[in-house]
Amino acid sequence: xxxKVLGSGSSGNxxxxxxDTEALIIEAGVPLKEVKISLGFNIxxxxxxxxxxxxxxHAKYVTEYxxxxxxxxxxxxxxxxxxxYGNFFFKDFELEHDVPCFGxxxxxxxxxxxxxxxxxxxIKWRFKDINHILVEANYSDDLVEKxxxxxxxxxxxxxxxxxxxxxxxxxDNPNLxxxxxxxxxxxxxxxxxxxxxxxxxxxxxxxxxxxEKGKEIILDLVPF
Numbered sequence: 001x002x003x004k005v006l007g008s009g010s011s012g013n014x015x016x017x018x019x020d021t022e023a024l025i026i027e028a029g030v031p032l033k034e035v036k037i038s039l040g041f042n043i044x045x046x047x048x049x050x051x052x053x054x055x056x057x058h059a060k061y062v063t064e065y066x067x068x069x070x071x072x073x074x075x076x077x078x079x080x081x082x083x084x085y086g087n088f089f090f091k092d093f094e095l096e097h098d099v100p101c102f103g104x105x106x107x108x109x110x111x112x113x114x115x116x117x118x119x120x121x122x123i124k125w126r127f128k129d130i131n132h133i134l135v136e137a138n139y140s141d142d143l144v145e146k147x148x149x150x151x152x153x154x155x156x157x158x159x160x161x162x163x164x165x166x167x168x169x170x171x172d173n174p175n176l177x178x179x180x181x182x183x184x185x186x187x188x189x190x191x192x193x194x195x196x197x198x199x200x201x202x203x204x205x206x207x208x209x210x211x212e213k214g215k216e217i218i219l220d221l222v223p224f
Contacts, residue, residue: 001111001219003134004038006030008182008211013058013118015134015211017219018045019110022086025049025065026104026116026134028072029057032064046070048085050092052118053101076100095120097157105130112221115171118183120159123167129175132219134211137164137181137198139188158183161194165201172203178219180209 006014012029016038023045025035039045048071051059065072073083075092076099082091087109092102095117103117105127112131117123119136138158159167168179179202181194191210198208209217 001108001221003178003180003217003219005211005213005215005217006034006038007213009184009186010057012060013183015116017088017106017108017111017114019087019108021045022047022088024085024088024090024106024108027051027058027118028061028065029059031061032068043068043070047088048073048083050090050104050106052076052095052103052116053097053099055099055119058119075102093125096122096124101157110221111219112175112177114219117159117167119157121157122159122163127171129173130171131175131221132178132180133168133171133176134180134182135159135164135167136183137161137189137194138183139185140190140193143188143190158185161189161197165197168198168201172201172206174204176202176204176206177221178209178217179206180211180217182211184210 002018004016007030013027014030015026017024028051049065050073053076090104090106095101095103097119101119106114114132115127115130116134136159140161195210
């Protein structure tokens, strides 16, 4: 299983979980054409799409997928106990944003269990024996501009590095293989510093990454 980052931030979010035979799209914040290019124009490979909330940087291109006959799960319009797209099992959970917003617990035989959460002030849930964490670390308190209006805009509905690290630490376990930080603010974050602090947080040698456009990360359950 490969995680492909097509966008991570306010300009558009989209991630692909791709195996040899199928793919799950997380967020529809970039044009479908970019997904097609990443998949070698094999649109049949797309098992489905999951979208966390209605903001444009996550949901702008939902209609393109639906018009192409691709299943799109939008829990902010109606929730299901769980769903299955191909071999991808997923279940949503509530997040804390300024509109209804959801994270996803996703399982696949090739990658094990993954938790995805973005655009939230905190995550009140704890997960058992997860293998991969994709979590927002939007800003650092000491980097946010002091202007009160800007500070309120940044803090509302987004996760700080400290809160993200607390979540990672709480869910750290010997089976955790991958931690990837998402949705870093262009002006209120420092990728190198964020990555360093993440590596210091994990206890079992998990691989740590920053989601950057064009990045590909192996998420196989076993290292061979």
